[in-house]
Amino acid sequence: MPQPRILILRAPGTNCDVETAHAFQLAGGQPDVLHLNRLLEAPQLAVEYQVLCVPGGFSYGDDIAAGRIFANQIRHHLSDVLQEFRSAGKLLLGICNGFQVLIKSGLLDTDDAAGPAASLTWNDSGCFMDRWVGLQTEGDKCVFLSGINELYLPIAHAEGKFVTRDQSALKRFEEAGQLVLRYADVGGSVQPFNPNGAEQDVAGMCDTTGRVFGLMPHPERFVDFTQHPNWTRREDRGEGVGLALFRNAVRYFS
Ligand SMILES: NC(=O)CC[C@H](N)C(=O)O
Numbered sequence: 001m002p003q004p005r006i007l008i009l010r011a012p013g014t015n016c017d018v019e020t021a022h023a024f025q026l027a028g029g030q031p032d033v034l035h036l037n038r039l040l041e042a043p044q045l046a047v048e049y050q051v052l053c054v055p056g057g058f059s060y061g062d063d064i065a066a067g068r069i070f071a072n073q074i075r076h077h078l079s080d081v082l083q084e085f086r087s088a089g090k091l092l093l094g095i096c097n098g099f100q101v102l103i104k105s106g107l108l109d110t111d112d113a114a115g116p117a118a119s120l121t122w123n124d125s126g127c128f129m130d131r132w133v134g135l136q137t138e139g140d141k142c143v144f145l146s147g148i149n150e151l152y153l154p155i156a157h158a159e160g161k162f163v164t165r166d167q168s169a170l171k172r173f174e175e176a177g178q179l180v181l182r183y184a185d186v187g188g189s190v191q192p193f194n195p196n197g198a199e200q201d202v203a204g205m206c207d208t209t210g211r212v213f214g215l216m217p218h219p220e221r222f223v224d225f226t227q228h229p230n231w232t233r234r235e236d237r238g239e240g241v242g243l244a245l246f247r248n249a250v251r252y253f254s
Pocket residue numbers: 055056057058059062066095096097098128156157158159160
């Protein structure tokens with residue numbers, strides 16, 4: 001396959017769609033930005049794509065809870081088409097608000113017989129946090145994190161605290177190898193290295209196949225060295241480390 005096609009799904013209030021399309025383009029993909037209403041009108045449009053990405057922002061103004069309305073649109077109207085998308089061996093990515101959407105839509109395999117067993121809620125600080133964080137990957141399950149050990153990326157969220165219903169749910173995700181990205185004291189991180197109080201320092205998780213991935217940090221905001229907060233004092237003049245995630249997605253289809 002020459003160039004995988006990427007569907008960037010936006011809703012009212014999404015604000016990272018253009019940067020995310022740019023990152024996929026730099027990585028060699030062919031992105032299209034599509035309004036959620038277009039997909040609701042014609043769900044089969046998704047069949048044309050290899051990767052579906054829900055970008056960051058404030059979809060529907062974060063009303064009710066961040067990502068909730070977008071996630072309910074998926075649960076009630078797009079669940080079949082997106083489950084088929086996943087079963088066909090394709091990739092789904094949710095960045096920040098996109099992670100909130102994926103986790104609340106059930107696409108990250110967090111539901112059980114009693115309902116949703118994981119979510120993202122208000123930061124411990126009660127504030128919107130906008131800063132850079134150190135991150136460490138775990139295991140080799142997640143397609144997007146293949147070959148990546150550490151990352152340094154920006155976060156910008158108010159509702160990024162990963163929570164589970166109870167210890168047994170947490171254990172289930174851990175044993176399935178789904179907790180693949182954690183805040184860590186690496187690569188220039190500031191204290192506290194866990195910015196929001198997330199359980200087990202979880203910053204991102206994948207589904208049980210490793211092909212659906214959501215993360216709170218923004219890899220699309222570090223694709224060029226000039227986006228690093230200290231770039232004028234660093235020797236690194238290459239691409240930003242965030243680009244590796246998008247390259248992994250594109251490479252998966254070549
Ligand atoms: N950058 C984002 O995607 C923000 C996510 C969401 N609006 C929050 O504040 O938690």
